[in-house]
Amino acid sequence: MLRYVVRRIAWAIPTLLLVTFLVYVALRLGTNPVNSYLRSNPRASAEKIAQYKELNGLGSNYVTGYWGWLKHFVTLDWPRSIKGSREVLPALKDALANSLRLGAAATVVGVVIGLGIGVFAALRPGGRRDVTVNTAAFIGISIPPYISAILLQLLFAVYWSRWFGHTLFPTSGVYPPGHSGFNAVLMAKHMALPMIVVAIQIIAVYSRYMRSSLLDVMNSDYMRTARSKGISESQILIRHGMRNALIPVVTIAALDVGSIVGGLIITENIFDYPGMGLYFLRAFNDGDFPLMMPWMVLIVASILLFNLIADVTYAWLDPRIRLE
Amino acid sequence: MSDVELPTISPRRMALKRFVSHKAAVASCVVLGLFILVVVLSPITARYGVNQSVRKPPNSFLPPQKIAWLGTDDIGRDIYSRLIYGIRVSLIIGLASAIISVAVGCVVGAVAGFRGGLFDDVVMRITDLFLAFPFLVALLVVRNMLGALSWLSPIIGNSGSIRFIIFLLAIFGWMGVARIVRGQVLSLKEREFIEASRAVGASRRYIILRHLLPNSIGPIMVALTFSVVGAIIGEATLSFFGYGPQAGAGTTSLGLLVGAAKGAVQTGFWWMAVFPCAALVIISLCINFIGDALRDATDPRLEMGQ
Secondary structure, eight states: OHHHHHHHHHHHHHHHHHHHHHHHHHHHHHHOHHHHHHHHOTTOOHHHHHHHHHHHTOSSOHHHHHHHHHHHHHTTOOOOOTTTTOOHHHHHHHHHHHHHHHHHHHHHHHHHHHHHHHHHHHHSTTSHHHHHHHHHHHHHHHSOHHHHHHHHHIIIIIIIHHHHSSOSSOOSSSSOTTOOSOOHHHHHHHHHHHHHHHHHHHHHHHHHHHHHHHHHHHTSHHHHHHHHTTOOHHHIIIIIIIHHHHHHHHHHHHHTHHHHHHHHHHHHHHHTOOSHHHHHHHHHHHTOHHHHHHHHHHHHHHHHHHHHHHHHHHHHHOTTOOOO | OOSOOOOOOOHHHHHHHHHHHOHHHHHHHHHHHHHHHHHHTHHHHOOSOTTOBSSSSSOTTOOSOSSSTTOBOTTSBBHHHHHHHHHHHHHHHHHHHHHHHHHHHHHHHHHHHHHOHHHHHHHHHHHHHHHHSOHHHHHHHHHHHHHHOGGGHHHHOOTTSHHHHHHHHHHHHHHHHHHHHHHHHHHHTTSHHHHHHHHTTOOHHHIIIIIIHHHTHHHHHHHHHHHHHHHHHHHHHHHHTTOSSOGGGTOOOHHHHHHHHHHHGGGTOHHHHHHHHHHHHHHHHHHHHHHHHHHHHHOTTSOTTO
């Protein structure tokens, strides 16, 4: 197992390099970093421009340029953002912390409720509650996150305060404007609506996965064996059913980082929540190459990492799988 | 002659029968048909032009009333009429890019599955890469990249045009289809009738076109349906962030209409948000239901009545 993990990590490094090279080329072609630098800093001196090109590896062709960028990147000698000349690392850290909080809360809430609903539906397949859950999940999948976000915003920003005379959930930011210091209650209130939007998607997806996975397991031979041995129904469900039904679900969960990040971009933008998604979208709008590249590296690295985690947990949960 | 007459049903008949038994899908067909009818008859059904205001100012943000059934937007245009034009554009984008996606996906998937080898490996790795990456990020980056390649613009138009969006969504759309077709081909190609066909000397092209693709028609139809939804939602997402077709040319789309609601909800102009959102959700739900029913109907492993 350890050897397998080490080998996978060794493979991940060239993959990471290749993908970031492709991203580098795509961003250089698509966002024209030198032009956007000049757009944000129209009076930059020739030295400044040369320094900007050097630090970002934008001077020469793609291969040597990428190499130049990489050298500065791994030595943490990161260039400043082109708009407002901000330090990139603290900005990225802030965004990551905010997104992790939102993403983790939404994932926990979404997965727990989603799995619960899935089990609830699978216990009586074809029954009324199964059909209801299935249809609801289907509708949930068909609603893009910005639709639920806009409708929630409409409800809470306008109508809740009109009907009840106070604001329950604020609809933008992490804290009210002008607030400083840490306040968990305020933070949770600001996070509630974006979290609900992301969680709805997760619930809709996972309840369907869990339902079909548990149904597969419940119809398998070893479940009949367990029943015939006289184990109680609840023991069967928990010990044999849930454990085995979770195997494919866990793998899907770990492979799902990309779509969760995608959901965060949309949600954070609407709720003005300063996380990874808003960070990327702003940087992309400005063509801010120094901000975008580290973001991309982080995303690609986490996708690779979660892929590895998926494979390892798969082997750990299912003893039939041997990783050579 | 035997006394028992066994009822014979062709596979196509059986699929149709299964499809009709899916009530939500039948209802979806009716609703979608109504939408399409209203959109096709837009010269009769739309009450105002796409950029025409309902009356002289003050006309902005009028709530639903007699002269504007679903209210007006920030510059006094009728939301009901604009929804009709918007749905038309969205449906065209959805259908066109789905057809391109399915055509490309079928060819690539069939060849990759049938030949295997290096081509298969490369195509599937690229697909894996794009499917793992956050879709919106990939879409935005590729959009800008294509827009910057000036030699492409005679073919795919400039980055604000509808044609460009169709091609852009098709670039991402074919991958899912290719995967499905590849899987189908991989399982079909080991079957006896393919072996027989090869034994009598059929060419590779003949086998793919006459045996493999026709036998995959069920999954391909399902993929086509979901591609349409995917493209409609994709266009809406891009437009929502201001990267879709540009509004200037007298066009609008569902995404642009939903995006316009973004600024209006904080001030309580609910009609600007609710009606475009409802239209998008209803359309995507209907097509999803139809796709779901098609999948059940064309899957021969499912027993009748399940």
